[in-house]
Amino acid sequence: MAKLTIDDLKKIKERTHKDTALREGGATVKITVHMGTCGIAAGAREAMDALLEVMTETDREDIRIVTSGCMGMCSSEPNVTVETQGEEPVIYQHVDRNKMRQIFKRHVLLGEVQTDFALATG
């Protein structure tokens, strides 16, 4: 049976240690996926899956992903908030896999706010 093996974890550790050592600076971008009952039912986990996927394709080590509860705007779920240091947070609405990938590639990596899906800023 496939198991989490210590060897595999060690390999990952060795591969990633270099990157981690370079970081130190801490997070400059925080991405919050809202995971209340409403968000989950609307497909927030799929947005999260897509986000985790694109994260493996980048070397950026200063991006933090967190989840949080319902914001009270259940009708616009799934909601994702992107907070870049020194800028106003942007809340995106109705985020699916494709929108999540676009938000990550354009907003998080390149700094272009995707106003088409933005619900609000601030």
Next chain:
Amino acid sequence: MRDFSLHIMDIIENGLNGGATLIDLTVIEERKNNCLRITITDNGRGIPKDVLKKVLDPFYTTRVTRRVGLGLSLFREASKRCDGEFSIISDEGKGTQVDATFRLDHIDFPPMGDLASTMTTLIVGNPGVDFVYAHEVEGDTFQLDTRDIREELDGVEISHPQVVKYIGDTIRESLAELRKGGNKYNGQTNYR
């Protein structure tokens, strides 16, 4: 909620909002007893006795952002629909345990859904929380404890994309193998 994995994530979120630092999820599938049992235990702050009576009421919630709370109600309804039993016990200051059973061959038995995705989402989204997940199918068990993984990683964060991908893949493969080992019932439980 479309499947078990989403229900599970939702119930676990309750514990996380209650300040839990350790979440235990146990899934047991037993064909001989025609039963699926899902048990979720957290060490959060627990629910006061007078509130515990109200948590299954959809129009009760402690949150202030909206006035309905559906998570537990939906899970209990799913269990009721499948001739199952549902219970929630809580000790203030110690934690909460939600336990639900489902009749495996019931026509309303939902798909299992993607538990690997549920676990990786929880692990990434809550870096300060540990998760213990055990999944038993016909006596064979898969087990995962993030405390062990953290120890092995020795400094590398468990939320590192490569680690998360590895955890997700491992869960997916292990569950597929558990499924192959046991007899299928109606081809209903699909892990994608």
